[in-house]
Amino acid sequence: MLSPARAWREYPQRYRLEASRCTECGKISYPPRVVCPGCRGRQFETVTLSREGTVVTFTVVHVPPAGFEGQAPLILALVELKEGARTMVQLADVPDPSQVRIGMPVRLEFRKIAEEGEAGTIFYGHKAVPA
Amino acid sequence: MKVGIIGYGAFIPRRRIKLEEIAAVWGADATSYKRGLQLHEKSVPGKDEDTITMSVEAARRAFLRSGGVEPERVGALYIGSESHPYAVKPSGTVVGEALGITPVAHVADLEFACKAGTEGMYLAHSLVKAGEVSYAMGIGADTSQGAPGDALEYSTAAGAAAFLFGADEDRILAEVVATYSWTTDTPDFWRRVHMHYPRHGSRFTGEPAYFRHITSSAKGIMERTGFEPKDFAHAVFHQPNGKFPIRVGKRLGFTMEQLETGWLSPWLGNTYSGASPMGLTAVLDIARPGQLILLTSFGSGAGSDSFVFRITDRLPEVQELAPITRVQLDNDKIYVSYGQYASLRGKIRMGE
Structure with a gap:
């Protein structure tokens, strides 16, 4: 479980989907990085990701971990957003995982x-829902 | 200086429960409830939806229709609700942070039963009019609860509406022509501290509360502005069930044609602070330039806020830029059983 302080530090990415774009190679990292995984650059600019994307892959958790007990079946999805950044999120508002x-x-x-x-x-943060 | 709505948006959760599903659990006669309250179904929030999340989504939709207003230029944010997730810690700080409105902004949570949403709109409009801020946002949102088996359980629903106010002539969608408030101490509905469910005065909630306040407020603003019911293209009244808003509208001299566009409650339920504001979003979705709109809310305790809006030439340009309220109401619905509803709303006593 998150601590309030850790959640607070991550508000920009959790609440506003702020990512970092490497000023050297242009790679977008989400969540933001200190070192670019593409070119090891250390200069970034903040970009806000769009909220539209597609499911890259997903899994269905039938026995959710502590804190998520009431949410079975819990669907976790790797979502690729329009800008190319990928994020692991819950998929909500899907009554039937099939x-x-x-x-x-x-x-x-x-x-x-x-x-x-x-x-x-x-x-609070973001979940994916069917578009 | 003209001040008005420069962006608006609504959010309705996808889950619904039919009135028959609730009536069957309590051995009640669904047909007489449907006829008496004119309700068919209501929205139900998911486990992960609350006043804060719905406010953020409605507000994002308001920004989509605002002609590119940057959130950091919004100087005030008010969230009206009787179901703020925290007793102490503002919903507005989370919503403001998520939208990018904070830190340079005046933020507050408001509460006044079902009229907290229009209170926020009232304050937001007033601050812009006073020249204190360039833009201000008022949001009405609720995930209200009625006690199991109580008449309220058939109507208490979830939803949100957000309105961004400003004075940029080229951005105004609906100019605020006048505002008016009418308030008394009337004990028709209340919830004490630490109580999970509200109590109400049954039939006392009708004539001395809902009808008296709405008719006084609506008549007051019409007297002040010199308008008559026939001057308005649309009128929206607080909708605690399907029956009351039509009855009060007709009593004031409005026709069904003027009332039906903003009449969402038969299929939405009572979204409390979101109720009449969401009705207004449905009207703004189809209103035409030059039309006059009357909005009168009602909050138990009790009071009514009224607004007269005049639609500008810009509104049709932005109507399709964000989800239409009726489209949300009529599509992508997920029906839940009473068992699922009881679980989602925390009505089941769990093990320690």
Whole structure:
């Protein structure tokens, strides 16, 4: 489970989908990196990702981990956004996992991701939903 | 200086529950409920949807229709809801951070039963009019709950509407011609601290609360502006069920033709702070230049805010730039059973 402080540090990427574009080779990294995995460059500019993409691959978790118990079957998908950046997200609003297909268009929506019990903080971020 | 709505958007969760599904659990007569309340089904929030998430999505749609207003130029953000996820910690800070409105902004959460949404719109409009900020946003959103088996359980629904106000002549979609508020201390509906479900005064919620406040507020703004019901193309009233908004509209002298566009409740339910604001988004989706719109909310406790809007030539250019409210209401629905609904709404007592 996330700590409130760690979640707070990651708000730019979790809330606003801010990624880093390497000023040397142009590669977009999401979440943002300190060193570019493409050319080892260290200069970046911030770009905001679009919220449209496609499912690259996915898996269905029938016994979800702690904190996600009530969400079975939980669908995890690797989604490629329009800019080419890939992100692992939950696929929501799909009542039947057999409807999910590789290549299906999705869009990212702001959703509640997890909470630290009834008294703790609530973590927000993005999930993919059928476009 | 003209001030008006320069962007608007609505968000409706995909899940729905039919009224028959609820009635069957409590041995109630679905037919008489459907006839009495004029309700068919209502929206249900997913486990991962709340006032904050719906507000963010509705607000993003408002920005899509704003002609490129940059979020950091929005100087005030108000979220009206009676289902803020935290008792202490503002919804507005999360929404503002997600939208990119913070840190240089005045942000507050508002609460006034079902009229908290129009309160935010009222304040946002006033701050722009006063010249304090260039742009301000008011959002109404709720994931309200009725006690299991209570009449409210048939109507309490989820949804959000967001409105961006500004004074740029070339951006205004609907100019605010006038505002008016009418408020009294009327104990028709309440929820005490730490209570999970609200209580209400049954039939007392009708005449002395809903009807008295809405008719007083709507008549007040018409007297102030000199308009009559026939001058308006559309009128939207708070919609706690399907029946009340039509009854109050006809009592005030409006026709079904003027009322039906913004009348979402038979298939949406009562989205509380989102209710009349979402009706307004459905009207803005199809309104034409020059038309006058009347909006009157109602919040228990009790009060009614009224607005008169005049549609500008720009509105038709932006209507299709974000999801249409009726399209969201009528499509991509996921029907849930009462068991799934009880689980989603946290009505099942879980093991420690």
